[in-house]
Amino acid sequence: MSDAIIARNVAYRAGKEFAIRDLAMTVPTGSVYGFLGPNGSGKTTTLRLLLGMLPADDGAITVLGHDVPLGVHKALAKIGYVPERLHLYPTLTVEEIMRYHASFYPDWDNARAENLRRGFALRAEQPIERLSKGESGKLMMLLALAHNPELLVLDEPTDGLDPVVRRDVLSALLEYVSMRGATVLISSHLIHEQERICDHVGVMDGGRLVAEMPMTTFRGGIKRLRVAKGPVDRGDFPFTLLSRGNTAGREEEWVVRGWQPAMREYFHTGDSELREVIDLDLEESFIELLRSARTPAGIAAEEN
Amino acid sequence: MFERIDPRSPTPIYAQIAERVRVAVAAGELTKGDGLPSVRALATRLRVNPATVVQAYRELEQEKLVEMRQGAGTYVLEMPADSRARERQAAAKRLVRGLMEDAARLGIQKEDIKKALNGELNEGGR
Amino acid sequence: MFRQVLYTQWKWARTEMFAYTLGAFLIPTAILKLAVSGLDDYSVGSMLTAVAAAGGFFVFLAFVCAIGFAVRPYLADQALRHVYSLSLPVPWATFLRYRFMAGAILLIAPTVAVYMGAALATMTAAVPSTLHTYPFGLAVRFYLSALEIYAATFLLQYVTGKYAVRVVLTIIGVLVVVELGGRMLGMSDAWVWLWDHLTTLPGPLETLTARWMMIDV
Numbered sequence: 001m002s003d004a005i006i007a008r009n010v011a012y013r014a015g016k017e018f019a020i021r022d023l024a025m026t027v028p029t030g031s032v033y034g035f036l037g038p039n040g041s042g043k044t045t046t047l048r049l050l051l052g053m054l055p056a057d058d059g060a061i062t063v064l065g066h067d068v069p070l071g072v073h074k075a076l077a078k079i080g081y082v083p084e085r086l087h088l089y090p091t092l093t094v095e096e097i098m099r100y101h102a103s104f105y106p107d108w109d110n111a112r113a114e115n116l117r118r119g120f121a122l123r124a125e126q127p128i129e130r131l132s133k134g135e136s137g138k139l140m141m142l143l144a145l146a147h148n149p150e151l152l153v154l155d156e157p158t159d160g161l162d163p164v165v166r167r168d169v170l171s172a173l174l175e176y177v178s179m180r181g182a183t184v185l186i187s188s189h190l191i192h193e194q195e196r197i198c199d200h201v202g203v204m205d206g207g208r209l210v211a212e213m214p215m216t217t218f219r220g221g222i223k224r225l226r227v228a229k230g231p232v233d234r235g236d237f238p239f240t241l242l243s244r245g246n247t248a249g250r251e252e253e254w255v256v257r258g259w260q261p262a263m264r265e266y267f268h269t270g271d272s273e274l275r276e277v278i279d280l281d282l283e284e285s286f287i288e289l290l291r292s293a294r295t296p297a298g299i300a301a302e303e304n
Numbered sequence: 305m306f307e308r309i310d311p312r313s314p315t316p317i318y319a320q321i322a323e324r325v326r327v328a329v330a331a332g333e334l335t336k337g338d339g340l341p342s343v344r345a346l347a348t349r350l351r352v353n354p355a356t357v358v359q360a361y362r363e364l365e366q367e368k369l370v371e372m373r374q375g376a377g378t379y380v381l382e383m384p385a386d387s388r389a390r391e392r393q394a395a396a397k398r399l400v401r402g403l404m405e406d407a408a409r410l411g412i413q414k415e416d417i418k419k420a421l422n423g424e425l426n427e428g429g430r
Numbered sequence: 431m432f433r434q435v436l437y438t439q440w441k442w443a444r445t446e447m448f449a450y451t452l453g454a455f456l457i458p459t460a461i462l463k464l465a466v467s468g469l470d471d472y473s474v475g476s477m478l479t480a481v482a483a484a485g486g487f488f489v490f491l492a493f494v495c496a497i498g499f500a501v502r503p504y505l506a507d508q509a510l511r512h513v514y515s516l517s518l519p520v521p522w523a524t525f526l527r528y529r530f531m532a533g534a535i536l537l538i539a540p541t542v543a544v545y546m547g548a549a550l551a552t553m554t555a556a557v558p559s560t561l562h563t564y565p566f567g568l569a570v571r572f573y574l575s576a577l578e579i580y581a582a583t584f585l586l587q588y589v590t591g592k593y594a595v596r597v598v599l600t601i602i603g604v605l606v607v608v609e610l611g612g613r614m615l616g617m618s619d620a621w622v623w624l625w626d627h628l629t630t631l632p633g634p635l636e637t638l639t640a641r642w643m644m645i646d647v
Contacts, residue, residue: 032353053516076519087513089506092438103434104518171348178344178354195311196352216316276409279314 002065004029004151004183005050010059012049019045020207023059027185027200032177034198034215035187036286041204043187044084047155050185051081064151075151077105080144084155086136090129094122094139098146105147113146116172134165141169145176152177154186158193170197195282203289210293215282222285225254226276231269238263242292251275255288305333306341309350317352321360329369329383330391336382340370343378431520435528439503440536446498447539454491454543458551458644461487466555474560477645484551485642488544492572495540496579499533504587530584537576545569548644561645568644 005027012020020042027033037043048054050061052072061068066075088097094117102108117124120138122131131139137157144152152173158166174197177184188194194201201218203211211218222242230244230252240257247253259277267274280288305328309320328334340346340361347354361378364370372378383391407417440447465480507515515525548565590597 032355051517053513073519073521076517079519081517083513083517085513087510087517089438089510089514091442091506096438096441100434100438103431104520167351170351174351174354175344175348178347192311193351196317196350199353199355281312283312 002029003027004031004064005185006060006062007050008060010046010049010061011057012045012054013057014045018207020049023049023207023209025050025202025209025212027183027202029183030181031200032184032186032198033200033202034194035185035202035204036189036191036194037187037204038290039189042207043204044155046204047153047185047187051076051079051153077107077147078150080147080149080152082140082144082152082154082157084159086128086140088128088136088139088143091127093125093127094131095124097128097139097143098124101143102147107148109146109148112148113142116142116146119172120168134161137161137165137169138172141172145172148180150180150182152182152184152186154184154188156188157186158188158190166193191283191286192281201282203286205290205293211289219280219282219285221259222255222257222280222288223259224278224280224284225256225259225274226278227252227254227267228273228275229271230254231267231272238266242288255292257292306346306350309352311352316356318356318359318363321346321350321357322363325360325364326367326369326391327395329380330388330395332388334380336380338380340378340380432528432531435525436532436535439499439529439532442502442506443499443536446495446502447536450491450495450540451543454540455547455550457487458484458544458547459554462551462555462644477561478643481643481645484644488568488572488642489575491540491544492576493579495537496576497583499536500580500583500587503529503533504584526588530581533580533584534577537573537580541569541573541576544572552644555645563645565644568642571642 003026005025007023007025010020010023010025011018023046025046035043035046045054049056050063050068052061052069055069063072064075064078066072068075092100098113098117102110102113120135120142122135122139122142126135128136128139137160141157144154154173157173158169161169170193173184176182186194186198195215199215201211201213201215202209213221226247228251237256239259242255242257244252244254261277264274264277305324306321309317309324311317313320315323325334325340334340341349343354343357343361346357350357361370361372365372365378368381369383370378371381404417407414461484462481465484466477468480516522518525520528545565545568548568549563552563552565586597
């Protein structure tokens with residue numbers, strides 16, 4: 001099964017500076033791909049480039065087997081998109097927008113759409129401008145799911161929503177994914193949410209994708225070590241040292257990448273003592289990764 | 305049974321789910337023929353990736369604890385009484401191992417642990 | 431797809447459409463009555479002058495309808511940065527075609543109202559026996575002119591987009607340059623001369639400036 005989204009060498013310029021450059025991204029079919037990155041790193045721009053809404057200045061993009069932007073409208077028939085901000089006409093009612101949307105998608109499932117509408121407690125005759133933020137979020141998810149898409153592209157779908165609505169939106173999404181086996185590309189800075197549902201991770205920073213791998217590799221790969229009397233760096237660490245600092249007394253805290261349990265042996269030489277190996281959760285891994293990606297030592301490590 | 309699954313824990317989510325089921329079966333809360341929630345229902349309820357639930361159920365199936373019936377759901381298999389006892393003992397061992405790892409990290413000696421344990425057990429009267 | 435585009439554009443234009451239709455129906459009668467009541471004599475010549483004066487209303491209405499129907503859907507999309515339209519599974523050119531056709535169809539309503547309004551006006555006026563009434567011809571001219579203005583506005587928006595204002599200012603700038611250039615060459619109103627030449631040539635601009643006569647020879 002070929003990948004749902006493939007991007008190579010994509011570059012995009014907004015104004016004088018390059019907003020996106022050397023972007024290489026692969027979203028495997030059937031995966032739930034979490035797109036992480038700080039604000040301003042270019043996540044929304046990347047999603048717009050992938051869907052052909054912005055013209056790339058360089059590179060090749062393929063979505064669901066179709067070239068972007070040449071054949072993108074064929075792919076769009078099978079894609080459910082939830083943008084960052086409400087993108088629907090404010091003076092139309094819920095019912096009217098559903099009919100409008102349905103007319104463009106041959107695979108629209110009216111029964112599912114109605115079920116979702118009732119499940120989300122959206123009144124058919126309510127104008128969109130009078131919907132609360134939570135209700136608009138639910139409506140956008142409804143429109144994205146009701147036409148049986150193969151791929152879902154979601155840009156901060158739960159941002160700013162209260163916990164109850166967030167749960168409703170995520171449940172609807174996961175129920176659909178379980179049933180359909182669709183691919184999901186979800187960009188969000190709510191890392192703890194991404195941690196539950198994503199099995200792949202792509203980290204964006206400064207217009208580049210700095211890391212892309214399965215979730216287990218990402219989380220398992222970075223560890224924090226509590227070291228007493230740490231050995232001098234002779235350049236032969238079996239792991240990649242991302243950072244090293246003093247905590248209290250002679251104790252240091254090291255953050256390393258590529259740790260294996262057998263590497264404990266390394267600390268048995270001389271005075272040093274490895275007191276503890278700490279797992280990092282997704283948020284901490286992400287922060288450490290960014291920190292190292294931005295320092296020269298980290299960049300050197302990147303290139304290994 | 306599946307409350308407070310912790311995605312941040314170093315234990316992968318699928319392992320946490322599988323463990324809950326194992327413990328429930330060992331305690332007799334789940335018996336032969338009981339149905340586990342469908343993959344779809346559990347993934348939706350816990351708001352986790354459905355593949356995670358599938359992985360948990362497959363692991364349990366390999367241990368012969370449950371049976372995944374195509375299109376009909378996942379059901380608990382017969383677990384003989386002695387297996388249940390063994391499972392409870394294994395669960396107890398896992399608890400104690402975790403306790404000892406924590407103790408080692410804090411530099412607490414085995415003697416102190418034993419004293420504390422006996423004290424708690426006597427007080428609880430269980 | 432097209433039906434829904436037409437429906438939404440109609441819904442957005444509902445109120446104006448009602449106003450235009452009502453106006454097109456009632457105003458010609460009122461204007462004609464007003465123009466005729468101000469005449470000293472009832473000669474054919476004076477009648478024609480009065481009717482020519484009333485004709486200005488139709489040009490005005492054509493502009494208002496055409497620009498209104500062109501601009502409103504564009505603004506609706508622009509407010510949303512066109513994200514929704516771009517995310518729909520139709521090629522952009524197809525989508526623009528739908529928008530254009532929808533507006534062109536909506537223009538039929540005020541056209542029909544113009545026909546009925548002109549017919550009503552000419553029926554209630556005392557038409558000298560040597561003159562004839564042309565409500566149908568007027569309505570056809572109305573539709574064609576409105577369609578021209580609509581197409582021009584539509585193209586201007588979508589081709590230049592956010593630069594539309596700059597484009598309009600450039601055109602005004604060009605006219606100013608032409609005027610100044612004319613003055614330097616000794617011509618007193620160069621841009622009027624240019625305009626006259628452009629509009630008297632047979633073609634699109636002529637329909638706008640020629641006389642709009644409900645009643646004529």
